[in-house]
Each structure stands twice: as structure tokens, then as C-alpha cells.
Amino acid sequence: MRDFFESFNTSDSLIYGIGNIGREDDGLGWAFVDWIEESAICPEAELVRSYQLHLEDADLISYKKRVLFIDASKKEDIESFYLSKVKAKMDFTFTSHAISVQSVMAICKQCFTSTPAVYLLEIRGYQWELSVGLSAKANKNLEEVLEYFALTQIFYKEGEYDG
Known part of the structure; x- marks a missing residue:
């Protein structure tokens, strides 16, 4: 945990939870950011919680060297969580x-000629109804990812994740 998160403990790092705590497991991204904040693991990093990504987030990340996005996932091939390094790709799937x-x-690369190192942590969720609180299965997945970061040694080099 410390190797990975030490690299995020700078003012030019962003940890961004995506989700909605009022829609059950969609709150996983925010719950992870809550853990980061409560643990004081990265007190120098900027922490953000948002319902969704916006075009304006390209400007926000253009000022950063490292970004970690955390989001709930419906992907069935994700057992509990998946951490990946993300590459820029205009996929034209965006709407309002x-x-x-x-x-x-x-967009960040094209408009701001900036390419921070970006990672995406996807945590598997199961229930998405209007209700506050995570399902038992999603909470178990959150606990697994927190344990992973707490117990696993992650080696990080500038611009690359090897784990």
C-alpha cells in the first residue's frame, strides 16, 4: 500500500471517487475515498467525490501528475476488484x-497537452436501487480491496504500475 500511495501523497496527485451513495453499490468509489481520507494515507493529495465524470475533469487532471479514479463496476468478469493503468482513448460514448x-x-491530452499517469480501480457492485448503503457482497469486495492495499507490497515507478 505505502509504495503505491506514497507516490500519490503529493499536491499534484488526485484521488477521485465516482458514484452515488444514494444508489446502493454505486457508492463504492466514495467509500474508498472515505477510507483514504480517514486513514490519512495521502493527506497531500486532492480528494474528490463526484456522481460522474465530466468534460471539465480533463482540465482538473491536466494539473496533476498522478490520478486514481475509483468506481463501482457491473462487469461480471471482475470478481471483487480490478486495478489498471488507463490509456487515453476518445471512445465517443460520452453523453451529458x-x-x-x-x-x-x-480530452486532457488534446486540449491541455498533458498526460498524467492515470489508474482506474473498479470495485464490483451488485445492487443499484435508490437506497443508502452497500450490499453485503459489495461491502465484502470493498473489504477485499482495502485488505489488498493494506497487505500487498505494490511497486510503483514513475509512469508505470507493476503489480
Whole structure:
């Protein structure tokens, strides 16, 4: 945990939770940011919680060297969580209510000639109804990812994640 998160403990780092705590497991991204904040792991990093990504987030990340996005996932091939390094890609899937991390990066690169190191942590969720609180299965997945970061040695080099 410390190796990975030490690299994020700078003012030019961003940890960004995506989700909605009022829609059950969609609150996983915010719950992870809550853990970062409560643990004081990265007190220098900027912490953000938002319902969704926006075009304007390209400007926000253009000032950063490192960015970690955390989001709930419906992907069935994710057992509990998946951490990946993201590459810029304009996928043209965005609407006024949805834009991918890859597209935000592509806009950042094109408009601001900036390409921070960006990671996406996807945590598997199961229930998405209007209700506050995580499902038992999603809470278990959150606990697994927190344990992973607490117990696993992660080696990080500038611009690359090897884990």
C-alpha cells in the first residue's frame, strides 16, 4: 500500500471517487475515498467525490501528475476488484450523463497537452436501487480491496504500475 500511495501523497496527485451513495453499490468509489481520507494515507493529495465524470475533469487532471479514479463496476468478469493503468482513448460514448476515464484522458491530452499517469480501480457492485448503503457482497469486495492495499507490497515507478 505505502509504495503505491506514497507516490500519490503529493499536491499534484488526485484521488477521485465516482458514484452515488444514494444508489446502493454505486457508492463504492466514495467509500474508498472515505477510507483514504480517514486513514490519512495521502493527506497531500486532492480528494474528490463526484456522481460522474465530466468534460471539465480533463482540465482538473491536466494539473496533476498522478490520478486514481475509483468506481463501482457491473462487469461480471471482475470478481471483487480490478486495478489498471488507463490509456487515453476518445471512445465517443460520452453523453451529458456519461463519459469514460479514457475519454477524459484523451480530452486532457488534446486540449491541455498533458498526460498524467492515470489508474482506474473498479470495485464490483451488485445492487443499484435508490437506497443508502452497500450490499453485503459489495461491502465484502470493498473489504477485499482495502485488505489488498493494506497487505500487498505494490511497486510503483514513475509512469508505470507493476503489480
